[in-house]
Amino acid sequence: MQVFVKAVDLGSFRAAADALGLSAQGVGKHVQALEHHLGMPLLVRTTRRQSLTDFGHDYLERARLILAELADAEQLAAQRRGVPSGRLRINxxxxxxxxxxxxxLPEYMRTHPQVAVELTLANRTVDLVEEGLDVAFRVGVLLDSGLVARALAPYRLAVCAAPAYLAGRAPLHTPWDLALHDCLGFAHSELLTHWSFDGPDGAHVKVAVSSRHRFDQGEALLHAALAGLGIVLQPMELLAPALAEGRLVELLQGWRVPTRPLHLVHAGGRHITPALRSFIDFAVKAFGHDGA
Incomplete structure (x- = not known):
């Protein structure tokens, strides 16, 4: 049944054979054996193409349901054994x-080969339940009290600009000097209009910034900063290579951009599968206070 569905999905016995590690002849024998068992033809085959019979169409839909139920049953058995398996959807x-x-992530995938990872990236706040996600990383203050959250190491940010931008511009000594400069706005947070700093004397200040150019992706902000279009405030992971190469310069020495909270969240009130538990343990080790 699995061979038959794979042959239909991929369009040929040869493609199904490659996917299943069989020969094309072996795939044909499996399908013929199934047809013999059912007493009805499933496929009409010519030298150039294959097509489903009317019975084949009906049988295909039921076969998909049976195989899906079988996969769920096997995953349940794996969960009972405590082996991480199944699909894990991460945002x-x-x-x-x-x-x-x-x-x-490849480190986790190699350690847990029976887990199928599906990673989506988005700067908007996603609804885990509505979008069928198992777990998500969140930067900033958590607003959804219905989620189970695990605190990770704080997210570090820095203020930078390209030497070409700074040449001939007004000097930057304090955050208030940013009012004289072009700042590159990040569209998905308050960083679009206000930037916060902790001063050398321990004081916390928030200053308004002017964002003539606005972007909703950190990479786009980085490229604009490297082109000398303005000052950028973004995570250190994004900026570190350009800082190390001297293509960007960190600004306002003595002033520190406050770190932002980083959490790993998942929906409450549901069973934590071995796959989810294994990923939580991995994330805490990789990005927790000791691993980050």
Missing amino acids: APVSFGVHALSPR
Whole structure:
């Protein structure tokens, strides 16, 4: 039944054979054996193409349901054994996902080969239940009290600009000097209009910034900053390579951008599968206070 569905989905015995590690002849024998068992033809085959019979159409839909139920039953058995398996749907903000999570994720995937990882990146706040997600990384203050949250190491940010932008511009000594400069706005947070700093004397200040250019992705902000279009405030993971190469310069020495909270969240009131538990343990080790 699995061979038959795969042959239909991929359009040929050869493609199904490659996917299943069989020969094309072996795939044909499986389908013929199934047809013999059912006493009805499933496929009409010519030298160039194959098509489903009317019975084949009806049988295909029922076969998909049976195989899905079988997969669920096997996953249940794996859960009872405590082996992480099944599909794990993860969401993260774009910059964190690209520059922090993605480089570490293969480590988790190699350790848990029976888990099928599905990663989506978005800067908007996603609804885990509505979008069928198992777990998400959240940067900033948590607003949804219905989620179970695990605190990770705080998210570090920095204020930078390209040397080409700074040449001939008014000097920057305090955050209030930003009013004389072009700041690149991040469209998905209050960083669009206000930037906060902790001063050398311990004082916390928030200053208004002017954002003539606005972007909803950290990578776009980085490219604009490298092109000398303004000052950028973004996560250190995104900025670190350009800072190390001297293509960006960190500004306002003596003033520190406050870290932002970073949490791993999942929906409450449901069973934590071995796959979810294994990923929570991985994330805490990789991005917790000791691992970050």
